[in-house]
Amino acid sequence: MEKKKVALFLPSLVGGGAERVMLSLASEFAEQEHHVDLVLAKASGEYMDQVPANIHIVDLDTSRVLYSLFPLIRYLKENRPQSVLSALDHTNIIAICAVTIANVNVRTIVSIHNNLTHLSKVKKKRFVTQWIPSLMKWSYKRADKVVAVSQGVAEDAMQRLELPEEKVQVIYNPVVDERLIEKAAEPIDHPWFADGEPPVLLAVGRLTPEKDFPNLLRAFAKLRKTRPARLIILGEGEKRAEMEKLIIELGISQDVQLPGFVNNPYAYMKNARLFVLSSLSEGLPTVLIEALACGTEVVSTDCPSGPREILQGGRYGSLVRIEDSEALFQAMKERLDMPDNGTNSESYEPFWKTNVSRQYLDIL
Template identity: 30%
Template sequence: MVVNVVCLIIPSLRHGGAERVISILANEWSRRPNLKVFIILLTKQEHFYSVNDNVTIIEPQEEYTSNLISKFYYSIWILKFIRRTIRELKPDAVLSFCERYNNIVLLSLLGINVKRFVSDRNNPKNTLGLVHENLRKRLYKGADGIIAQTTTAKDILYIKTKNPNIKAIPNPLRNVEEHDVTKRENIILTVGRNVEQKNQRELIEIFSRLEDAEHWKLEIIGVGDLRHELENLVEMKGLSNRVSFLDFQKNIDFYFQRAKIFVFTSLYEGFPNALIEAMANGLPTVSYDCPTGPSELIVDGKNGDLVELNNTDLFVRKLQFLINDDMLRNSYGEEAKNVKTKYSSQQISQEYLNFILK
C-alpha cells in the first residue's frame, strides 16, 4: 500500500477559523490508512483545537518578542525551520494557510522539489501591505495550486496572482455535538473576535433599537482588543443586564442550541465558520451581505436574511421580524440545517485531498 505524506502549515492552533479548518482536515485525513498527516506550526502558542493522536504536530522551540529586531531574526529562523522540516519529511504535498505566512512558506520552499499549495483565509480584496502584496503577486504564481474559499475569492485571486490552478472549496463543517437543551431561550447570539472586522459596535446599536424586546438578551462570544470598549458602550446604553460577553467556548454547540437567533455583522470575511455552524445547529440568521461568504450560505428569505452592508435600519427590521414571529424562526432554522449535508467534513476534506494529490 502506497502511503502519501501531507504537511499542513499554519501559524498556530489557537482559536480561529483557519485553525478550525486545519484541525478538521487533519482529523479526517488521519483516519485513512494510506495517509500520514503532519501539522507544522510556525509559532509556539497554546492549542485551542485538538487533533487525533496519529496526527504529528511539529512546532518551533524558538520564540520571539514584540521587538522588531526579534521579529526579524525569528522570520529568518522560521524560513530555515520550514525548509529543514520539509526536507526531512519529504511530503507528497504541502498546504499552507494564512496570507502573510503563505509568502514565508513559499519563500522557504524555493528550490525544493515538493508540490506546494496555499490558501488565503480572509477576503482577498484586503491589502497585505506593499511588501506582502508584491510577494503574493510573485510567489503565488509559482505555487502548484491555490485554494479559495468562495468563487468570488477565486476570481479575485486569479486577477492578483495569474495562477491558472485555483479551486474554490468551501470550509468543511465539523460534526455538531448534541447537548441536553430542552428549550431555546430568548437569546440573540453572535460569535466572533472583538475586533473591528466583526463590527460588534454596530450590532450593539442595532440591538438597542429593537422594540418590545426587553425579554431578549444579546450574547457575544469572543475575545479581542475591543472587549473593554464594547463593554463600556453597553453600559452607556443601559444594556448591562441584557448584553453579556463570554470568552470563546469549546462546547460552542451548547450556546448555539440554547439561543433562538444568530446575528452576523462582519464587514468582511473569508468563509464564516461561525455562521455555518449556527445554521447547522438550526438557528435562523440575520447577516450582513459582506464580502465574502454569507451570500453563499444564506438564501435570502428561505434559510435566513441577508442585509446590505451597514444598512442598520433594514437589519433592525429583519431582526424585529424574527423576534416577533415564531413560525418564521422555525422555518428558517429547519432550512438552515441543510448545510450539514452540503458542507460535510467528509465531503469537503475529500475535495481538498483530490486537489493537492491529483
C-alpha cells in the same frame, strides 16, 4: 487510496476560523490513515488540546511566522512531505518561500480564507498591508494550487493577485460532521437558556474590526427597546475594551455578555433563538454554517464574501447591508416575530467534512 505524507502549516492554533478549518482537515486526513504533520510556528493556542493523537505536532518554536522560514526549510529537507497545505496570507508566503529555497519536490497548496480587497480596507492603517500584497502576487503564482473558500474569494483573488483561472480552485470549508451535531446536543449550563427566559441572540468570532460587533450592539440596543431579549458574543480579541465601553454607553449591560472563548460554541448555537453575523468582510464564515447545522435561524450582513453563497441569496436566512444597524435591527425583529422553524439540512449539505477533505486530498 495511496497513503500520503501531508504537512499543514499554520502560525499557531489560536481560536480563529482558519485555524479551526485546518485542524478539521488534519483530523480528516489522519482518520483516512494519511501521515499528517501539523507544523506550527509556535505550538500554542486554544485549539491545542483538540489535536487528535494520530496527528504529529511539529513545533518550530518561533515568536513570529516570519522567523519560522529557516526552521521550516529544515523541516522540509529532513522530513520530505509529499505536499504542504498552508492558510493565512503571511503563512502562505513563508510556506512558498521555504519550499522554493529548500528545493525539494513538494506540492504546495495555499488557501485564502478572506476577501483580500475588503480585508485590506478594514486593515488599511496597518503597516503589514503595505508589503503583503506584492509578496502575495509573487509567491502565489509559484504555488501548485490556490484554494479559495468561496466563489467570491476566488474571483477577488484572481483579479487582485493576477492569478490565472486554472491556478485557483473553490473548495468550501469542512464544517459539518457527526461530532458537531453531537456536541450541539450537549447540555448547556447557563441561566439565560432556562425555560421561560427571554430569547437569546448569539454571535461568535474574534473581537476584531472586520467582525463589526459595535454595529450588532447598536442594533441589539434598538431591539431591546421593543422587547425583552439577550445577546451573547463568544470570542476574544483586541476590541474587547472598546466593546465593553460601548455596551455601558448603550445601557444594555444587563442583557449582553462577552464570555470569551468557549470550547463548545455549538451548544450555545443550538439553544440560541437567533444567530447573527455582523461582519464587514469574510471569506466563508464558518460560524454561519455551524449555526445552520445546529438548526438555528440566522441573520447576516451581506458582506463580501460568503454569506450570500451560504444562504443562497436569502433562501436560508436574512441578508442585510453592512454597517446598517437599523437594517440589522429590523431583520432580527422580523425573525423573532416569526415562528422558529429551524433550518433546512440542504443549507449545510455542501459543507460536510468528508466531502470537503476528499476534494483537498485530490489536489494534495
